[in-house]
Amino acid sequence: MKSVGIVGGGISGLFSAYYLLEYGCEVTVIEQGSFQDGCSFGNAGMIVPSHIIPLAQPGMITKGMRWMLSYESPFYVKPRLNWGLMKWGYLFWKHSTEAHVHRSIPVLRDLSLLSRQLFQELAMRGDFDFGWQEKGLFMLFKNQETRHEMQEEAHVANRAGIEAQVLSSQEVQAMEPDVQVNVEGAVYYPGDAHIYPNQLMDGLVAYLKNKGVRFLENHSVKDFAVQGNSVKSVVTSGGTFSYDEIVLAAGAWSPELSEKLGVSLPLQGGKGYSFFTSDLTNNIRIPAIMLEARATATPMGGGLRFAGTLEVAGTDRSVNMSRVKGIHNSINQYYPDLKVPFPKEADVWRGLRPCSPDGLPYIGRAGRFSNVILATGHGMMGVSLGPATGKLVSELVTNQPTSMALPALDPLRFS
Ligand SMILES: Cc1cc2nc3c(=O)[nH]c(=O)nc-3n(C[C@H](O)[C@H](O)[C@H](O)COP(=O)(O)OP(=O)(O)OC[C@H]3O[C@@H](n4cnc5c(N)ncnc54)[C@H](O)[C@@H]3O)c2cc1C
Numbered sequence: 001m002k003s004v005g006i007v008g009g010g011i012s013g014l015f016s017a018y019y020l021l022e023y024g025c026e027v028t029v030i031e032q033g034s035f036q037d038g039c040s041f042g043n044a045g046m047i048v049p050s051h052i053i054p055l056a057q058p059g060m061i062t063k064g065m066r067w068m069l070s071y072e073s074p075f076y077v078k079p080r081l082n083w084g085l086m087k088w089g090y091l092f093w094k095h096s097t098e099a100h101v102h103r104s105i106p107v108l109r110d111l112s113l114l115s116r117q118l119f120q121e122l123a124m125r126g127d128f129d130f131g132w133q134e135k136g137l138f139m140l141f142k143n144q145e146t147r148h149e150m151q152e153e154a155h156v157a158n159r160a161g162i163e164a165q166v167l168s169s170q171e172v173q174a175m176e177p178d179v180q181v182n183v184e185g186a187v188y189y190p191g192d193a194h195i196y197p198n199q200l201m202d203g204l205v206a207y208l209k210n211k212g213v214r215f216l217e218n219h220s221v222k223d224f225a226v227q228g229n230s231v232k233s234v235v236t237s238g239g240t241f242s243y244d245e246i247v248l249a250a251g252a253w254s255p256e257l258s259e260k261l262g263v264s265l266p267l268q269g270g271k272g273y274s275f276f277t278s279d280l281t282n283n284i285r286i287p288a289i290m291l292e293a294r295a296t297a298t299p300m301g302g303g304l305r306f307a308g309t310l311e312v313a314g315t316d317r318s319v320n321m322s323r324v325k326g327i328h329n330s331i332n333q334y335y336p337d338l339k340v341p342f343p344k345e346a347d348v349w350r351g352l353r354p355c356s357p358d359g360l361p362y363i364g365r366a367g368r369f370s371n372v373i374l375a376t377g378h379g380m381m382g383v384s385l386g387p388a389t390g391k392l393v394s395e396l397v398t399n400q401p402t403s404m405a406l407p408a409l410d411p412l413r414f415s
Pocket residue numbers: 007008009010011012013030031032033037038039040041042043044045046047048219220221222249250251252253254257270271272273274307308350351352353354375376377378379380381382383384385
């Protein structure tokens with residue numbers, strides 16, 4: 001039986017543990033925090049096979065520059081003289097091409113569809129409840145420019161085999177009978193789904209503990225002991241531990257750790273915020289992305305969670321209330337009769353999306369080390385792609401044929 005040490009108790013780490021357990025591995029999850037505070041908890045919970053176009057795409061840099069001009073805007077890059085940020089920015093620019101989008105679509109689609117199927121299996125098994133709902137996703141737009149872009153994306157999705165329907169404002173309103181919706185129209189993706197992320201994470205931890213997975217909380221990984229082509233042990237703030245295989249799933253912190261193994265991983269933390277309200281007289285039924293505002297609304301846990309903003313700011317986790325105000329301001333532009341109180345700073349959640357520069361995750365073996373696997377870089381889609389990531393990691397560890405081809409996700413693709 002192989003022993004596996006997983007660094008990082010976010011969704012990528014926990015789903016790796018879940019599928020490794022199915023292959024009979026002895027698993028330990030090492031987490032610097034408490035399994036309650038990471039990026040995988042307060043996110044929007046959208047499961048999005050619709051998202052087949054990577055963030056690195058033509059026009060994104062121009063849009064980003066425009067957004068940078070406002071304190072409340074949904075996008076910001078904290079200017080820093082930092083080599084990692086400059087390299088990341090260069091690679092993002094280099095991949096913002098039609099050719100890259102074209103190459104990435106089948107990869108993101110296959111990864112997403114695999115993940116959705118695994119979520120469906122998980123929901124059927126019923127080991128724990130995680131609020132699985134197959135209600136689709138609205139991409140709401142208010143102006144003609146966005147309509148035009150979204151109609152084009154809908155064609156691309158339909159051509160790739162992902163169903164997308166362009167709806168009028170009346171059709172959207174008919175599907176949301178309990179709230180007023182003030183939009184020009186929407187693209188509806190019936191194959192998308194949503195979950196309650198906090199419930200999923202708590203459920204996974206409890207399930208894995210019950211099945212014998214060892215959890216080392218408040219253990220920060222500091223270094224690795226290397227012998228030849230393999231990592232012999234993991235040095236943590238709470239002791240040194242040895243495993244046959246090591247999975248690095250440390251989210252936005254992954255580059256700090258991979259560097260210790262000589263693996264340069266272009267990755268930036270993309271900070272986002274969310275807040276939740278259960279104090280509602282009416283609620284939406286279908287999760288939505290409010291496109292011009294780049295903010296989201298997801299019904300979950302009897303309430304409604306709003307999320308948004310992408311601040312490329314390293315691993316800084318402070319809360320910028322101006323950006324939270326930007327998210328809050330957008331709500332009544334799309335849903336005029338929703339009464340949502342402005343959150344106190346203490347009630348605002350923030351998380352760091354692990355963003356690769358080409359918008360594709362890193363899943364694969366780490367360079368010259370025969371026993372290290374990387375599983376990170378999922379950016380805006382880490383929850384959506386969690387089960388597929390875990391499944392692929394477990395197949396790599398146990399030397400099984402992988403459920404899909406992995407070259408496009410190679411962690412060394414920029415080396
Ligand atoms: C506002 C917002 C909304 C989002 N909405 C969605 C959505 O709707 N759908 C979707 O699919 N995705 C969404 N995402 C993205 C998604 O949340 C992330 O992609 C995903 O949670 C990343 O998971 P992870 O396991 O890779 O990283 P994390 O959840 O960050 O986990 C990594 C863990 O590693 C630990 N760690 C780091 N360094 C060390 C160390 N040295 N030693 C030990 N432990 C360490 C960290 O403490 C952390 O717990 C959203 C993100 C944000 C911010």
